[in-house]
Amino acid sequence: MKQPTLKDLAKHLLLSTSTVSRALTNDKNVRRETREQVQEAAQRLGYKPNRVARNLKSGRSYTIGVIVPEMVTPFASSVLEGIQDAIADDGYHVIIAQSGEDPKIERKNLMMMQQALVDGVIISACHQTYNLDLCREFQYNGIPLVFYDRILSGLDAPRVMVNDYTKSMLMMEHLIHLGRKKIVHLQAPDYIYNSVERSRAYRDAHTKFGLNFDPALLVRAGLTFEDGRNAAARLLIAEKSFDAIFAFTDTLAIGAMNYLREKGLRIPQDVAIASFSGTALSTIVHPQLTTVEQPLHEMGVKAANLLLRLIDGVELIENRIVLDATLQYRGSTILPAEERIV
Amino acid sequence: MKQPTLKDLAKHLLLSTSTVSRALTNDKNVRRETREQVQEAAQRLGYKPNRVARNLKSGRSYTIGVIVPEMVTPFASSVLEGIQDAIADDGYHVIIAQSGEDPKIERKNLMMMQQALVDGVIISACHQTYNLDLCREFQYNGIPLVFYDRILSGLDAPRVMVNDYTKSMLMMEHLIHLGRKKIVHLQAPDYIYNSVERSRAYRDAHTKFGLNFDPALLVRAGLTFEDGRNAAARLLIAEKSFDAIFAFTDTLAIGAMNYLREKGLRIPQDVAIASFSGTALSTIVHPQLTTVEQPLHEMGVKAANLLLRLIDGVELIENRIVLDATLQYRGSTILPAEERIV
DNA sequence: GCAGATTTTGGGAACGTTTGCGGGAACGAT
DNA sequence: ATCGTTCCCGCAAACGTTCCCAAAATCTGC
Structure with missing residues (x-):
């Protein structure tokens, strides 16, 4: 009734556990006949290797840790x-933890991962500096770290990201070519590296395309829908006129868009809205969101592959992967043909 | 440079590993003075117990498996x-697998979990019967199984769900009280138990409230946005007139809603839309979705607590938890006050 | 001071694997 | 017949814990 072990198998076959073990890993040092016998018996008795024991022996856990700021988002889940x-076929497992944008919880998670003996960690950091020391300790202890999206700029660690600056610049160009002149930027806190990059592009676009930069249009928002709504509300209250919004993320953009529509503004006629991320959310809202679409799934795959190679001790030639994000022009900035006629 | 082990600690303190081990678990069989000494040293040398070794010894993995049909959904991630x-404080880890609505992959996942020596499994099954045997095997081997949302009706296993039938009935009542007479139901395939329950309520509502039941309004859809769009498209093509939709899930509802709006229909004036799930999606679309809101987070907590108790061998009195879903009446069925005046 | 009770500690097996090392059998070559 | 290979296989240690059992140290009451 209990799961049979190697010993049970060995006893049953009148062999030693060593031979059985070797036979099951297809070691050529075992006679073919015996190997087949063992494998057949293992199959018949329903033998399943005990991973825990194997892990103890090998000093690996075949587990990798993933830390995300927030997991209930299409971004994170993609x-x-x-x-x-990426890792399923290699027999690895993932344990997931979320920091909730709180560096202290992130720290707790990191330490938990350490205890769980993860072979490596993939992390989308929630704060630039807070856990730098711990991350260094991981690296020092030979536990590879790979960053994605939210990187730590102060650490020389492999990373997977998109080119925030370039693509934001393209998006600004799009808005400006549409004739928009008073473009609001909803930015996130400065401890988020990507936000700094995207708003740098926002400012540079003004000089590059000869637009007047108005600091009042640079709005400090947070990361949630509510933050998006609130930012929009503040703009309306300030009676600052604007004809476009470039938001740090889809979430922020949608929050702002919903609020503006409730107040009777038309999207995109009165205000064009563009964002960055390209999560599934961008296509389920109406109008659909013009956004910089990041290859999220690929980002996960690439990060995982990077990590697996690091775990295997492969020396990486290129440890900074920049994925190509693509601009999706949709209804929140461009009217569909049939409506444009009206 | 390597993580210190119990032995290292023992050597350093001139004690035996046994004593050190006991001291660290606060065993009263160790002199208090020694205990403190050990704990202080452990702290100082940065000792972290090796979970893998501990797991091997205890025969547990302190890992639970979770299998969901699809993880990139607000439903699953909540x-x-x-x-x-629920489990973080008990030192458990979660490994997550998704079946992608494919019973064969679900089976593979279950077997993977078995190998990973999970102490228990929480599962939202993707098919009624396909993996019944394997589930029985888990139970037989003493690995507890807890279901949520998508249960297996043929298995006597603990489960956490909401009352699909009652709440669907209430939602139908809502639509009918609004004066809607030709209500479409978008249902999912019959191998999903919840769908059967919800459409049962849909039909029963007709007789209960004296409405004429028209089979043509009972539409077989799938589970995705696209399925929702397609269903809506088919309805328009069939030129079947209808004034409301009750959809199996938010996703389906939003798909249909978007399509109808693109075709110039007004929500809710022309078609009222109600759904079931209450994911975050229902509030980010415009108009916001009237829906049966399930306490998703609580569902996870309850399921996990149930499982933990089962793992600890607690005999459960009540193993069928029915959570209370609440109807959220929103813009997709009711016009906001200011617009109603117009 | 001493037997016995009590507290505190150590020895060592065990969990299920993997793996280096060495032994024995079979075989061909001398 | 002897030696050296090659091929299979078993022994036993190890991974880092936990825990039973017994040994040592300390504490009772006389």
């Missing part, structure tokens, strides 16, 4: 899915 | 979050 897909 | 929250 990446997670990519990671899962 | 529940997962609940599960994480």
Whole structure:
């Protein structure tokens, strides 16, 4: 009734556990006949190797840790899915933790991962500096770290990201070519590296395309729908006129868009809205969101592959992968043909 | 440079590993003075117990498996979050697998979990019967199984769900009280138990409230946005007139809603839309979705707690938890006050 | 001071694997 | 017949814990 072990198998076959063990890993040092016998018996008795024991022996856990700021987002779950897909075949497991944007919880998670003896960690960090020391300790202890999206700029660690600056610049160009002149930027806190990059592009676009930069249009928002709504509300209250919004993320953009529509503004006629991320959310809202679409699934796959190679001790030539994000022009900035006639 | 082990600690303190081990678990069989000494040294040398070794010894893995049909959904991730929250303090880890609605992959996942020596499994099954045998095997081997949302009706296993029938009936009542007479139901395949329950309520509502039941309004859809769009498209093509939709899930509802709006129909004036699930999606679309809101986070917490108790061998009095879903009346069925005046 | 009770500690097996090392059998070559 | 290979296989240690059992140290009451 209990799961049979190697010993049970050995006893049953009148062999030693060593031979059985070797036979099951197809070691050529075992006679073919015996090997087949063992494998057949293992199959018949329903033998399943005990991973825990194997892990103890090998000093690995065949587990990798993933830390995300927030997992109930299409962003995180798409990446997670990519990671899962990439490692499933190699017999690895994933344990997932979320920091909830709180560096202290992130720290707790990291330490938990350490205890769980993960072979490596994939992390989308929630704060630039807070856990730098711990991350260094991981590296020092030979536990590879791979970053994605939210990187730690102060650490020389492998990373997978998109080119925030370039693509944001393209998006600004899009808005400006549409004739928009007073473009709001909803940015996230400065401890998020990507936000700094995207808003740098926002500012540079002004000089590059000869637009007047108005600091009042640079709005500090947070990361949630509510933050998006609130930012929009503040803009309306300030009675600052604007004809476009470039938001740090889809979430922020949608929050703002919903609020503006409730207040009777038309999207995109009155205000064009563009964002960054390209999560599934961008296509389920109406109008659909013009956004910089990041290859999220691929991001997960790439990060996982990077990590697996690091775990195997492969020396990486290129440890900074920049994925190509693509601009999706949709209804939140461009009217569909049939409506444009009206 | 390597993580210190019990032995290292013992050597350093001139004690035996046994004593050190006991001291660290606060065993009263160790002199208090020694205990403190050991704990202080452990702290100082940065000792972290090796979970793998501990697991091997204890025969547990302190890991639970979770299998969901699809993880890139607000539904799944909310529940997962609940599960994480519930088990984090008990030192458990979660490994997650998704079946992608494919019973064969679900089977592979289950077997993977078995190998990973999970202490228990939480599962939202993707098919009624396909993996019944394997589930029985888990139970037989003493690995507890807990279901949520998508249960297997043929198995006597603990489960956490909401009352699909009652709440669907209430939702139908809502639509009917609004004066809607030709209500479409978008249902999912019959191998999904919840769908059967919800459409049962749909039909029963007709007789209960004296409405004429028209089989043509009972539409077989799938589970995705696209399925929702397609279903809506088919309805328009068939030129079947209808004034409301009750959809199996938010996803389906939003798909249909978007399509109808693109075709110039007004929500809710022309078609009222109600759904079931209450994921975050229902509030980010415009108009917001009237839906039966399930306590997703709580569902995860409850399922996890149930499982933990089962793992600890607690005999459960009540192993069928029915959570209370609440109807959220929103813009997709009711016009906001200001617009109603117009 | 001493027997016995009690507290505190150590020895060592065990969990299920993997793996280096060495032994024995079979075989061909001298 | 002897030696050296090659091929299979078993022994036993190890991974880092936990825990039973017994040994040592300390504490009772006389």
